[in-house]
Amino acid sequence: MTELDRRGFLRLSGGGAVAATTGGMAGILATGRAPAFAQATTVHWLRWTDFVPASDQVLRNDIAKQAEKDLGLKLNIETINANDIQARITSSIQSTTGPDIVCVLNNWGQLYADSLVDLSDIAEEVGKAQGGFYETSKTVANDGKKWIGLPWCIVGLQIAYRKSWFAAAGYADGKFPETWEQYREVGKKLKAKGQPLGQTLGHTFGDAPSFAYPYLWSWGGKEVEADGKTVVLDSPATVESVKFMVSFWKDAHDEGGLAWDDSNNNRAFLSGTCSATLNGASIYIEALRKPDSYKTESGAQLKDDILHAALPKGPGGQFSYHVPFSNLLMGYSKNQDAAKKFLSWIHGRDVYDKWFVSQKGFSVGATTDWEKHKLWGEDPIMLPFRQAARSGRFAGYQGASTRKAAEVVTKYIIIDMYAKAVQGMPAEEAVKWAHGELLKIYGT
8 A cells, every 4th residue: 555545545544635535434423334555454462461360351352343434444463461562562672673652660761752753732632621631641752842652541540458457456437557666566467367468579560669658758758859850769768668668578578479479469469468559440340240159258248358558658658650651653564644633533532431430449540530430439448549640750750751861760779778678788888879879760
């Protein structure tokens, strides 16, 4: 097919006087026949294997079929473990071949900005139509000049905890510890009963950074000053946070969490071997999906013994870090026009709604209008996730979440600072090591 043919199709589908005629997109849809260009086009979308299996099925079945009908393109959805996505992107950029669109987590997009297609036109349109993007989504998907990615969603993080076990330890009526010290004390009691807290300090994409970063901030620690250049991690506040973590880990946690990924804590909670863990809502959603498979020690359904709470506060305040997802359009893609049309289409309210509903609140939309969705009135246990994204800071604080901040996340430096200390390195040395690693990245 010639480039002239491609441009001709885009003129037909892109609006203006031509689209107003029966030869435009309305005419194409009315005939029920896909245009020749679209029939020959496959858009390859690489994503993580969703923690809500029903959502992957909605994409592969309902949305892929609708994309073929509405846009005349084939949608090839490939899912892999989220921890493998960055390696895949790197190899694809080097070989200039691979998926057209990659759905990434955190601020990973900043690492590949020079290899991406500018999506500012679509992002501005979606943001304007849907109440504006959350600050976290803006931070990770915009490099200050353009939208390097199109924000897809934000996975809210809350502590899932066993209501009955916490009540027996002194926190009845759905109450949860307000401070880290209170959390440690209840954790001591629970661990003594064989019901420890569960947390990862491993090299994994979600639960580790979403715990370590807000924990650091809650003690008053931070990576850099507001200039985004001056590294200030080595501070008394950071050292105190590390010292507390060492005793907190030993007193209250399943110490095997050092090696956990983002699925180990789900399995531990659902099997009854941990009492609380920072997580998205996937634990609760899985317990809802299979109510007779997950039971308490008394034989009751586990879903009725799960509540959610925000991370406790420390001397420096109370903070959160929620995991944003963005779609990147790769610069090497030979299907950029079709991929852009697909991204614009799937972010439309009617299409995105199908995926959003399947998530049951595990993900919130990247724009604020999705807080108004009727889904939030269906299950009060999920309400803590509704506006969670409004409270989030992101990696790189107090500066912007730049390429350098993304490198710190990718190298797990903040997580490793705490992991080294709980494994025996003196707190001061662990902080000095992490500070030095940041200096290598920020160059100051």
